[in-house]
Amino acid sequence: MPFSKLGLSDPLLRAIADAGYTTPSPIQLQAIPAVLNGHDLLAAAQTGTGKTAGFALPILHRLSQHSYGANRPIRVLILTPTRELAAQVGESVSKYGAHLHPRLKTEVVFGGVKINPQMMRLRGGVDVLVATPGRLLDLVNQNAVKLDKVETLVLDEADRMLDMGFIRDIRKLIALLPKKRQNLLFSATFSEDIRKLTTGLLVNPIKIEVAARNTAAETVEQIAYLCNKANKAELLCHLIKTNDWQQVLVFTSTKHGANRLTEKLNKINIKAAAIHGNKSQGARTSALSGFKAGEIRVLVATDVAARGIDIALLPHVVNYELPRSPADYVHRIGRTGRAGEEG
Ligand code: AMP
Numbered sequence: 001m002p003f004s005k006l007g008l009s010d011p012l013l014r015a016i017a018d019a020g021y022t023t024p025s026p027i028q029l030q031a032i033p034a035v036l037n038g039h040d041l042l043a044a045a046q047t048g049t050g051k052t053a054g055f056a057l058p059i060l061h062r063l064s065q066h067s068y069g070a071n072r073p074i075r076v077l078i079l080t081p082t083r084e085l086a087a088q089v090g091e092s093v094s095k096y097g098a099h100l101h102p103r104l105k106t107e108v109v110f111g112g113v114k115i116n117p118q119m120m121r122l123r124g125g126v127d128v129l130v131a132t133p134g135r136l137l138d139l140v141n142q143n144a145v146k147l148d149k150v151e152t153l154v155l156d157e158a159d160r161m162l163d164m165g166f167i168r169d170i171r172k173l174i175a176l177l178p179k180k181r182q183n184l185l186f187s188a189t190f191s192e193d194i195r196k197l198t199t200g201l202l203v204n205p206i207k208i209e210v211a212a213r214n215t216a217a218e219t220v221e222q223i224a225y226l227c228n229k230a231n232k233a234e235l236l237c238h239l240i241k242t243n244d245w246q247q248v249l250v251f252t253s254t255k256h257g258a259n260r261l262t263e264k265l266n267k268i269n270i271k272a273a274a275i276h277g278n279k280s281q282g283a284r285t286s287a288l289s290g291f292k293a294g295e296i297r298v299l300v301a302t303d304v305a306a307r308g309i310d311i312a313l314l315p316h317v318v319n320y321e322l323p324r325s326p327a328d329y330v331h332r333i334g335r336t337g338r339a340g341e342e343g
Helices: 010-019 026-036 051-065 083-096 116-123 133-141 158-163 167-175 192-201 229-242 255-267 281-292 326-333
Strands: 041-044 076-079 106-109 128-131 152-155 182-187 206-209 248-251 272-275 298-301 316-319
Touching: 010 051, 010 083, 026 041, 026 051, 026 182, 026 206, 041 051, 051 076, 051 083, 051 128, 051 152, 051 182, 076 083, 076 133, 076 167, 083 106, 083 128, 083 281, 106 116, 106 133, 116 133, 128 133, 133 167, 158 167, 158 182, 158 192, 167 192, 182 192, 229 255, 255 272, 255 298, 272 281, 281 298, 316 326
Parallel strands: 041 182, 041 206, 076 128, 076 152, 106 128, 152 182, 248 298, 248 316, 272 298
Antiparallel strands: none
16 A cells, blocks of 8 residues: 555655655554544554654644644654654654644754753744653753643653653653543563553554564574684674675673773774763764764664664674673664665
8 A cells, every 4th residue: 555545645745755665664554544543552663664654644644734823832742762762753753744834843852961952942832842751851840841732642662761760750741741642652562561551541542563573584694603702802803804894783781891892993993983871962973973974884882772773774783792682682683684675
């Protein structure tokens, strides 16, 4: 089924064409009509499935259907676990809404950067706010945002938000929203905690499950190298050099490990950068954009920092240290071999 049959308005179809999408992904096929009809949604879907467009497009459609007052209250609130994901979702929403008239305003707020500029940007009114829970609560406490006109709440990567200890913040934020609203929840896994959260939150949700990616894409070739711990860094350098890998995402289990490996690589002139929770937001953003642009050859990341990162056509992923769970492993290597590409 083509996008044009899903009930989206022309400006949105134009943005879809601009993005180069020709056919809706499975989650989009199910989510778009459901969200357009105002249903609550419970979706099992990970990054890489097209879930962002799955909620952003119908939300934008609904928003643009009715006008707003001069003071532009926040009508859509999207909560995400990490700064990177918040930024990425914000970019997507702006991109998909590019042809809408009047233009809708989207802002992104997250912790780790100064709060004042964010307060300034919110002052003129915002239609769609993408936020990490902790910073949003800070902004609420400083009276910089009001959430009493929110029509749609999206919890993106809800499982990871709970893993990161955001449950209390999320509950506090939900308590500030109007009782009557649309709720969309996306999660890769469904633990007991997620179930508890959904029970009070979702009203007769439409349940969507796209092929659970519990296995890696078949287009990803996986190779294991047996090696002493002491020789690991050397082996990695050797593989990068002899195979002439130009873009490699390397996972470590700790922030220190990420820093140490990054130093070693840089010492032998393999340009590397680390991203993890201790890095400033500026450092993380510039590492990521340098990596995407091909200026940084190796990005060394911890699982949390890498969550949700979307890099088109990433060819190589290295598990330098073992992930904590099979799900994390699938997540890690799922950064490559996207959309039928080889990895
Ligand atoms: P997401 O799962 O939302 O992080 O999206 C993963 C990637 O798929 C992003 O780079 C999107 O731009 C891309 N994408 C989303 N929908 C489609 C589609 N229908 N066709 C092709 N690519 C898509």
